[in-house]
Amino acid sequence: MPRLVMKFGGTSSADPARLEACAMQIAQKARQGYGLAVVVSAPAGATDKLAAMVQQADVDAQWPDETDAVLAAGEQINAALLAMALRRLGLKARSFTGWQAGMLTDAKHGEARIQHIEAQRLTALIDGGTIAVIAGFQGISPDGRITTLGRGGSDLSAVAFAAALKAQACEIYTDVKGVYSADPNMVGNAKLLRSLSYEEMLEMASQGTKIMQSRSVELALAGQVTLRILSSFESDPGTIINATAGLEQAQVRAISYSRDEARITLHAMPAGSKALADIFDALAGAGLQVDLIVQSPAKHARQSTLVFSLRRADADKALDILINPCHNLSLQDVSLDRQMAKVSVIGIGLRSQTKIAHTLFETLSAKNISIGAVATSETRISVLVAEADIEIAVRSLHSAFELDQN
Ligand code: ADP
Ligand code: ASP
Ligand code: MG
Secondary structure, three states, X not given: OOEEEEEEOOHHHOOHHHHHHHHHHHHHHHHOOOEEEEEEOOOOOHHHHHHHHHHHHOOOOOOHHHHHHHHOHXXXXXXXXXXXXXXXXXXXXXXXXXXXXXXXXXXOXXXXXXXXXXXXXXXXXXXXXXXXXXXXXXXEOOOOOEEEOOOOOHHHHHHHHHHHOOOOOEEEEEOOOOOEOOOOOOOOOOOEOOEEOHHHHHHHHHOOOOOOOHXXXXXXXXXXXXXXXXEOOOOOOOEEEOXXXXXXXXXEEEEEEEEEEEEEEEEEEEOOHHHHHHHHHHHHHOOOOEEEEEXXXXXXXXXXXXXXXXXXXXXHHHHHHHXXXXXXXXXXXXXXXXXXXXXXXXXXXXXXXXXXXXXXXXXXXXXXXXXXXXXXXXXXXXEEEEHHHXXXXXXXXXXXXXXXXX
């Protein structure tokens, strides 16, 4: 019997009516003869509520193991509710927490990495005709504690189970019809992309496109798991992502954005690479990821200005590290802009296409959008802009690169 993994996101399973709709989709696949593992998220908003409860109970974030035990609860509830909805349709179904389904991880609470899936029991059950409904986003550490896989981690659970079960495909059911050339909730005439390469999807996900968690796309690429992104509510073939998809397409495929950015400017840095190396070393040592970087000469010789971006949630921690006597920087030397965003043009072979950079800068300048920092690679050009400008930046670039529908 061919096996299939179906994953339902938070918005698709947020209330009894929507769970019912998910159950109908699952029943249809069961009738087609698939052995099914279904991975569920928590209902939309539930994980944020659980996180707020934890913040009150563990103000200094001292107990990451108990935090994970709370955060994992939303998925567990939804798995059991969906199993009940399937039983109401007369199907054989059974819910599983992550650990019951055999998801073994390391002990890095909040951002655990999958080590292995013990899939024998699950495989036997599925092949015997029972639908396994698995709580996503969670596993168990070597010492038997519940772990979570990072926000959006149910996508990662789904891909990992698809690989472990040697499923024909991993179907990601969500609240839009598939992957579009830009967020369809921001750009009304975004185009539905029927096929994408793993590399394109990975670049979109890592530049902020929320539809798939980026680690899950990495895992799909590594395990060559075919992904299909589909609507939970409408019948549409959606987007397919596999090794052969998308490669023959035009260069610019999509515009991605992330609002979650901050910019730090270091004025009057001593010129030379030693000071820079010390600073980036200290930030990396604290686990902070720096994204876009620009260095330019300052007014005085032997000094330079350094601008870099990082996740907004990490900005305060970065300031604490920088304003430290060993870097000889004081508060006047450092400024922080919290309300930044990043817009990225995604495609293939972009670095060799100077015309693409030209169109990008010309388009943003025509809209009076100033650019904070730039980064380029084969598959993307990203620029940092003020968060207030992000919608207009995304829409105008979408039109400038002729991605609009019709
Ligand atoms: P789920 O709850 O199913 O995990 P998410 O909210 O994580 O769903 O992802 C779906 C959302 O991703 C959509 O509602 C849409 O607003 C957003 N999104 C952003 N960029 C894109 C894009 N390029 N194509 C499709 N959806 C996108
Ligand atoms: N519920 C988790 C989150 O909100 C995991 C997921 O939805 O994929 O991040
Ligand atoms: Mg998601």
